[in-house]
Amino acid sequence: MKDSRETLILRPMTMKDVARVVELDRKLFPLPWSERMFRSEVEKDGMTSPWVLEDSSGNIAGYIDLWLIMEELHIATIGVAPEWQGKGLGKILMLWGMLRGEEIGMEEATLEVRPSNTVAVNLYSSLGFRVVGRRKHYYGNKEDALIMTRRPLNSPNLHRLWAEVERRYELIVKSEEKSKWENLIKSMMK
Numbered sequence: 001m002k003d004s005r006e007t008l009i010l011r012p013m014t015m016k017d018v019a020r021v022v023e024l025d026r027k028l029f030p031l032p033w034s035e036r037m038f039r040s041e042v043e044k045d046g047m048t049s050p051w052v053l054e055d056s057s058g059n060i061a062g063y064i065d066l067w068l069i070m071e072e073l074h075i076a077t078i079g080v081a082p083e084w085q086g087k088g089l090g091k092i093l094m095l096w097g098m099l100r101g102e103e104i105g106m107e108e109a110t111l112e113v114r115p116s117n118t119v120a121v122n123l124y125s126s127l128g129f130r131v132v133g134r135r136k137h138y139y140g141n142k143e144d145a146l147i148m149t150r151r152p153l154n155s156p157n158l159h160r161l162w163a164e165v166e167r168r169y170e171l172i173v174k175s176e177e178k179s180k181w182e183n184l185i186k187s188m189m190k
Contacts, residue, residue, distance in 0.1 A: 010096060011174040013042050013050035013063060020060050028079045031140050041065050053093060064093040073101030075111040090123050095162050101153055108151035112138060115146050124148050
């Protein structure tokens, strides 16, 4: 029987992706990241990990940028193309990041989100994130940011949710990134 799942490819962001990610970011957010910011994330070695999620035609359907800050996995930014919203891709990206953090021993995950972005707040809450604070006037339009954290990061529930994703989508992961992060963590522990 033919596999009817949609194919998605998850891979590290490259410089070739930056222009398309910037274009998407501008569609999604009133205060998007600049091209220079995304380029910097791709160029950095070790503490950042930007990823893209592509559809089977090679179109960027979403992206996420992960930072390592001591024992914390920080979700710096995440976005899903409008035509893919409501199909679980934000959840895929979040779970991917959280599982990667868990694999290398991160204890918690943190992010900032606009209180007005109720879809995102609800997604993060469904994944075990809780509001732990507020950053006043975080966004240039005077909107505060909610600080949301999930602690502890590890949980059998993450793996159950990932298994559900894999039943819905054929996910192809292309990466050597894990070993880069693991080597960085080992060097920090010395």
